[in-house]
Amino acid sequence: MTFESIHEIKNGEQYPVQVTSHYLEHEGTEYELAFAKDITEQKTKQKRERFLHRLLRHDISNKCQIIQGYIQLINKPKIPKEDRELLEKIEKASKEQRRIIEKVRTLKEISEEEPKPIDVNKIIKESVQENRNQAQKQDIEIKNRSYEEPTKALAGKLLKEILDNIITNAIRHAECKKIEVKTKNQEQKTKIIIQDDGEGIPDEQKPKVFKKGYKKGKNKGTGLGLHLAKKIAEAYNGEIKLKNSKLGGARFEIILQKP
Structure with a gap:
């Protein structure tokens, strides 16, 4: 059995650990053998990755919204056909980027959801x-x-x-x-x-x-x-x-x- 817990040492300091335990039987007596692994570095890395992931999604999403806003300001009835086609391509690319952001968010959520x-x-x-x-x-x-x-x-x-x-x-x-x-x-x-x-x-x-x-x-x-x-x-x-x-x-x- 493996689970995560918090270990506290004598001075009151705490740190996360991953505990792996096994039940053993020797000469009719049962024993529990447990190993605790310090996972502070792993938890710090995960926290940093979550922060960077949120930051990246937020910044790219904001940039896409700015692009959409400028497109709406520029997109007027008298724009030449060639320029309008370019604007449509830019708008399509911007929307595509936002869809990719949402896909990446969902991929991250997969590992966090329990059926x-x-x-x-x-x-x-x-x-x-x-x-x-x-x-x-x-x-x-x-x-x-x-x-x-x-x-x-x-x-x-x-x-x-x-x-x-x-x-x-x-x-x-x-x-x-x-x-x-x-x-x-x-x-x-x-x-x-x-x-x-x-x-x-x-x-x-x-x-x-x-x-x-x-x-x-x-x-x-x-x-x-x-x-x-x-x-x-x-x-x-x-x-x-x-x-x-x-x-x-x-x-x-x-x-x-x-x-």
Whole structure:
């Protein structure tokens, strides 16, 4: 067994330790053998990394907001077409940077979140509702076919990040007219299925989809979305599978453990 604790020496000074203990039996008598390791340097490093991470996110985010503000000031009706196209590229790049910041934040949160019993249907409902307007602008219908009653699985708040990534990916890249989301109960697992009627993903591309940096199509994004979804599912001791949908497009199956 390994756990962290605080060790106090005679002068009252305290420092963090990692304790590893083992139970031993010798000649009918049980003994507990414990080792304590000073982890002050490790904790200091972690604290510094958290500070630098927050500082970096904050500064880059602020710079992106400043860029967006200047774009709005410059973007007037009489701007020449060539200049307007340049402004649109700058704005797109700025928004992309902000999305990357959020992806990095989520990657950090993965290691800090513990799976717990949650109602996946509630998360599905929230995700579908939030993505519906974006889908309607592309003339895409999103249908929530999950169960009305609660469906439990071991996961956390980042499950919504998985759903949002897959649904957004379908809206932007699938060239579809319909997206369906549903749940399926299995004996020891809960399955969330997201499928569309779009172009689908060729078999030779399927192994690459979840790799970091994978990008495809004219509307390609950060190349982090599906990679991030896979990492979150694995943190919940689950997995994501990519198959062909009976609707004609792609079918993503998020498979989670039941409580």
